[in-house]
Amino acid sequence: MTENQVRDLFDRLHAAYGPQGWWPANDPLEVIVGAILTQRTSWRNVEHAMRDLKESGLLSVGALDGAVEERIAEAIQAAGFHNAKARKLKTFASFLTERFGGDLSIMFSLPTDDLRDELLGIFGVGEETADAILIYAAERPSFVIDAYTRRLLGRLGWIDGNETYGELRALFLGALPCDVELFGEYHALIVRHGKARCRARPDCAGCPIRPICAGGEEIVR
């Protein structure tokens, strides 16, 4: 995967689908909650769970920190893995409360690298979730590598499937100008493309980013 390929792919996706305006949430906390809820889960189910969570009055740092895990789990049941995710949400809220007085803007005032390390130290926040929070909630430059990204790059024949998360992230960051909006749009476009086309059509028939996406084996996942 060359740097030119990375830049060219963005241009094709952007030409095909236009601006995406991600993340689909109203405020930074909703981005974080959504990022945790969507782990290995369809966005449709996440929207359902977010609605129920809000209607239960639990969509705030204070409410999540104060609520018992079982009540959170009940509210987010539609998202799947609800017990595990309830623990993650409560852990995040508790961490934020103890360490930063429950104020997201204080945590987000950390330098980007330190902020990423802090996020990765929180139970339930892995690399993808941390990068999603960095870009879409904290508005810091980073890049999200997810299943859609690996699937697309594999189908394009640009990767062999053994690359680590950090390696792929570094490839994108190294090939592009450091621009939060660009990074956010790029990932959103990859997801959009994955949902719209390549998943439904294994042979990539009618793929809007042809000719670079023109069939081939689905190598990863």
Place this chain on the structure above:
DNA sequence: AACCAGGAATGTA
């Protein structure tokens, strides 16, 4: 009706 969806933690070797 099997298959999959915008992962992460934990345990084993």
Place this chain on the structure above:
DNA sequence: TACATTCATGGT
């Protein structure tokens, strides 16, 4: 480091 298991709902 590398790989398996667990967590669980809802749409197609």
